[in-house]
Amino acid sequence: MVELSTTKDGVANQAEASDRVLQILSEAGRLFATKGYDGTSMRDIAVACGISKSLLYHHFSNKDEIYARVAVGSTLELYLFVRDxxxxxxxxxxxxxxxxxxxxxxxxxxxxxxxxxxxxxNDPDRHRQKERMTRRDRFEHFLRGLIQEAIDAGEIRKLDVAMTGRLILSSLNWMHRWYNPNKSATPEQIADIFFDMVFNGLRTDGPARPPTIEPPKSPRRKPR
Structure with a gap:
């Protein structure tokens, strides 16, 4: 996978793309996630990547630029990765x-x-937060477009597109809170299981219907 940096208008800049940059962002992300921003130095990142500090500075001018790319750029990189x-x-x-x-x-x-x-x-930089929100919305609207296509094609019944998109994204976005890489199932296999659950449902084939929930009855008043 090739990492894609962006210009101000969010267009991918192929000239700066490199697997080395993505390695740096991935290793820096690991360090930021485990040691925090303040506990991570440029030397730590260089050592984790197995490169010299001079090569690290060739790609990034300082730690804040790397952090910004991890915090903001990952959203665009995810979109491009999935779209392709x-x-x-x-x-x-x-x-x-x-x-x-x-x-x-x-x-x-x-x-x-x-x-x-x-x-x-948690990022106090409001500009970065706004940019992340914009890119997140772009990713979510891309999924909504696919859901609408499936509805228009008659593959799935008419649903609330936004709500369906949130359901799918929620199942994926929170995987990092419970996923254990030492288990046998890969994230891709888990996503495939989620897809089956979403599109084929949970109940078995047949006439079974979901239970009807009756409203609670008002207690009878005793006659005086």
């Missing part, structure tokens, strides 16, 4: 690809994901 993995075909399979690709990004760049998630709500 959506195949042609039925809309429902595009949604499945969206979920699996999101999980793949999480697996490959887990620490950057965690650091970015932590920074999402």
């Amino acid at each position: 993995r959506i195949p042609d075909g039925p809309p429902s399979q595009k949604i499945r690809a969206f979920m699996v690709a999101t999980a793949e990004y999480f697996r490959r760049y887990r620490w950057a994901w965690i650091a970015s998630t932590t920074a999402f709500w």
